[in-house]
Amino acid sequence: MNKHNRSTVEPIVLTREFNAPRQLVFEAWTQVEHLKNWQFPQQGFSCHYVSADIRPGGSTLHKMTAPNGHEMWLLTKYEEVNPPASLVFRQYDSNEAGEILPNPHMPNWPKELRATVRLEEQDGKTHLEFVWQPVDPTEEQAKAFEAARAQLGGGWGGSFEQLAAYLETL
Amino acid sequence: MARAPTTFDPFNAIAEPKRRALIEVLAGREMTVNQIVQRVGWNQPTVSKHLGVLKQVGIVSERKEGRHRVYNVNAAQLKPIKEWVVQFEQFWNHSLDQLEDYLNELQSKGVQDE
Numbered sequence: 445m446n447k448h449n450r451s452t453v454e455p456i457v458l459t460r461e462f463n464a465p466r467q468l469v470f471e472a473w474t475q476v477e478h479l480k481n482w483q484f485p486q487q488g489f490s491c492h493y494v495s496a497d498i499r500p501g502g503s504t505l506h507k508m509t510a511p512n513g514h515e516m517w518l519l520t521k522y523e524e525v526n527p528p529a530s531l532v533f534r535q536y537d538s539n540e541a542g543e544i545l546p547n548p549h550m551p552n553w554p555k556e557l558r559a560t561v562r563l564e565e566q567d568g569k570t571h572l573e574f575v576w577q578p579v580d581p582t583e584e585q586a587k588a589f590e591a592a593r594a595q596l597g598g599g600w601g602g603s604f605e606q607l608a609a610y611l612e613t614l
Numbered sequence: 615m616a617r618a619p620t621t622f623d624p625f626n627a628i629a630e631p632k633r634r635a636l637i638e639v640l641a642g643r644e645m646t647v648n649q650i651v652q653r654v655g656w657n658q659p660t661v662s663k664h665l666g667v668l669k670q671v672g673i674v675s676e677r678k679e680g681r682h683r684v685y686n687v688n689a690a691q692l693k694p695i696k697e698w699v700v701q702f703e704q705f706w707n708h709s710l711d712q713l714e715d716y717l718n719e720l721q722s723k724g725v726q727d728e
Contacts, residue, residue, distance in 0.1 A: 462713070481712075485705050486708055572710070574706060
């Protein structure tokens with residue numbers, strides 16, 4: 445494998461199995477009336493879409509509000525929407541106007557990540573594969589991403605959970 | 615700020631398991647290098663090397679106390695990492711949990727409606 449070839453960065457992959465038919469899972473990913481009910485990391489958050497045009501070339505802008513009132517805006521640009529099997533999008537931290545915000549703290553983190561969602565149905569259950577991959581990363585960005593993937597794969601482990609718990613107290 | 619051959623950002627800095635361990639040891643308390651060495655059981659050059667990287671990105675800060683230097687974690691510099699954790703490790707995993715709950719709820723409603 446050629447390490448200098450930018451396209452060989454291995455993605456971060458999450459997989460899940462849902463006890464639901466594929467069509468429904470796909471709709472949950474592509475219809476705002478569904479998305480607003482689950483696109484947040486935990487109960488107590490609310491999710492509000494101010495615009496949604498979910499088709500290739502389209503985008504959505506939504507806001508997540510944490511229980512403490514902290515707001516986070518996310519811009520999502522859709523590249524592929526293939527019902528009911530897959531969708532591809534890029535997501536960005538943004539402001540309420542949908543302008544993408546840079547992350548000044550992490551210069552080596554890839555500027556853009558592409559997410560691919562693939563759905564396969566088997567015996568009435570749906571297997572989901574969620575793939576994160578940097579878009580045209582520089583060598584340093586690729587390294588940072590590789591490190592992240594290695595940590596996720598090996599697990600940040602119990603030690604990192606403690607760090608996360610500590611961070612929660614900040 | 616001095617430019618090092620390798621550009622570290624907070625993320626690179628904590629990608630190394632020993633440095634994460636150091637952050638944990640130092641979280642919420644101040645320690646000298648010797649105290650850290652005793653606590654983690656690595657040799658002093660190893661501890662100093664990793665402390666140096668953490669200092670370079672500002673995650674760890676040092677101050678003089680008498681003849682010693684004491685180190686602690688600079689919490690503000692960890693915030694970008696916290697954001698990273700939220701965004702990549704927790705965000706989608708937890709969102710997929712929400713999706714699972716939501717799908718189950720939808721389908722149980724469907725059964726009741728029939």
